[in-house]
Amino acid sequence: MQVSMPFSPDQASSYSGQVDSLFAFLCVLTILFGTVITLLIIYFAIKYRRRHKDEIPGQVEGSMKLEVLWSVIPFLIAMGIFVWGANIYYTMYHAPSEALDIYVVAKQWMWKFQHLDGQREINELHVPLGRKVKITMTTEDVIHSFYVPAFRIKLDVVPGKYSTVWFEATKPGRYHLFCAEYCGTGHSRMIGWVEVMEASEYQAWLAGGAAEGSLASSGEKLFQQFACITCHRSDGQGRGPVLQGLFGKEVPLQNGGKVIADESYIRESILSPRAKVVAGFQPIMPTFQGQVSEEQLLQIVAYIKSIGAKAPGEAGVSNPNAPAPAMKPPSQ
Ligand code: HEC
Numbered sequence: 486m487q488v489s490m491p492f493s494p495d496q497a498s499s500y501s502g503q504v505d506s507l508f509a510f511l512c513v514l515t516i517l518f519g520t521v522i523t524l525l526i527i528y529f530a531i532k533y534r535r536r537h538k539d540e541i542p543g544q545v546e547g548s549m550k551l552e553v554l555w556s557v558i559p560f561l562i563a564m565g566i567f568v569w570g571a572n573i574y575y576t577m578y579h580a581p582s583e584a585l586d587i588y589v590v591a592k593q594w595m596w597k598f599q600h601l602d603g604q605r606e607i608n609e610l611h612v613p614l615g616r617k618v619k620i621t622m623t624t625e626d627v628i629h630s631f632y633v634p635a636f637r638i639k640l641d642v643v644p645g646k647y648s649t650v651w652f653e654a655t656k657p658g659r660y661h662l663f664c665a666e667y668c669g670t671g672h673s674r675m676i677g678w679v680e681v682m683e684a685s686e687y688q689a690w691l692a693g694g695a696a697e698g699s700l701a702s703s704g705e706k707l708f709q710q711f712a713c714i715t716c717h718r719s720d721g722q723g724r725g726p727v728l729q730g731l732f733g734k735e736v737p738l739q740n741g742g743k744v745i746a747d748e749s750y751i752r753e754s755i756l757s758p759r760a761k762v763v764a765g766f767q768p769i770m771p772t773f774q775g776q777v778s779e780e781q782l783l784q785i786v787a788y789i790k791s792i793g794a795k796a797p798g799e800a801g802v803s804n805p806n807a808p809a810p811a812m813k814p815p816s817q
């Protein structure tokens with residue numbers, strides 16, 4: 486069911502209709518109950534008013550039927566709203582695996598975007614029409630909130646962690662991007678645009694930029710620059726684990742636990758290596774806290790992700806400019 490609410494922004498993402506339907510339902514429900522209750526109050530106030538001074542009202546003993554009715558009906562309505570809302574929430578915050586990755590770093594007071602192909606933009610985000618896009622965000626300073634009303638997306642960006650959300654734009658155009666969390670004096674200037682382009686235009690736009698090479702190749706350079714490569718050798722002879730094929734795998738830990746190697750785990754491994762020590766290794770990895778910026782971290786994550794698809798042992802460093810399979814642009 487797709488409902489369009491009056492006065493609401495454009496519906497430009499695949500789930501904006503669903504969000505609006507739920508919102509419309511909540512509005513109708515509240516108006517309905519609000520009206521019925523108000524009318525009943527007025528009606529009863531008149532009907533049961535005190536007619537003369539020494540009038541004594543009859544006793545009301547209560548009714549089981551009524552009690553059950555006004556408990557069960559609201560319960561069912563509330564559970565219905567919960568299931569409906571949870572369903573939409575679950576869709577929004579579980580990105581499909583085939584989604585195109587875009588990385589975002591927020592700071593006072595701007596939005597910085599990095600595309601897999603290496604394009605970077607500020608306060609302006611270009612996305613292809615009809616393609617699922619996954620946004621991985623973090624912030625350099627305080628909490629911000631990524632808000633695109635036309636997509637019905639609003640997600641807090643919290644320091645020290647990655648927040649992800651996805652969308653599929655369904656209508657070409659330019660849409661407002663806001664910061665929806667008060668973040669200091671320049672908060673009101675922390676705005677921008679999301680530009681939804683036809684797939685072919687988007688390809689042309691991608692081809693126009695990126696002199697620096699892909700995000701993963703920048704990450705690979707950092708991997709050498711920070712000497713990660715001395716411990717993490719792809720031939721398994723280093724002092725640290727082989728990182729080829731790591732992404733998305735389950736990692737056994739020293740303390741007997743297990744963890745899935747996702748973006749957050751890789752980030753944590755670099756900033757607080759002792760937090761989760763890989764089974765069979767010594768905790769000798771130094772922390773890179775303070776040496777590597779959030780943007781660089783995302784590049785390293787993109788690099789480790791790009792070598793994730795290959796089997797362990799296979800070198801992923803032959804040609805830094807050849808895009809690995811995981812970061813191929815859409816084939817239209
Ligand atoms: C002095 C050697 C050394 C250096 C330099 C080093 N690491 Fe490590 N790294 C290790 C060791 C040993 C482990 C396994 C123990 C642990 O988890 O702390 C590890 C673990 C990791 C893990 C988790 C691997 C897994 O299999 O779960 C990641 C990711 C990682 N390092 C990334 C990096 C990055 C990126 C750099 C450079 C910025 C780097 N490391 C620099 C030694 C090193």
Ligand SMILES: [Cu+2]
Pocket residue numbers: 594628629630664665666667668672675
């Ligand atoms: Cu902000």
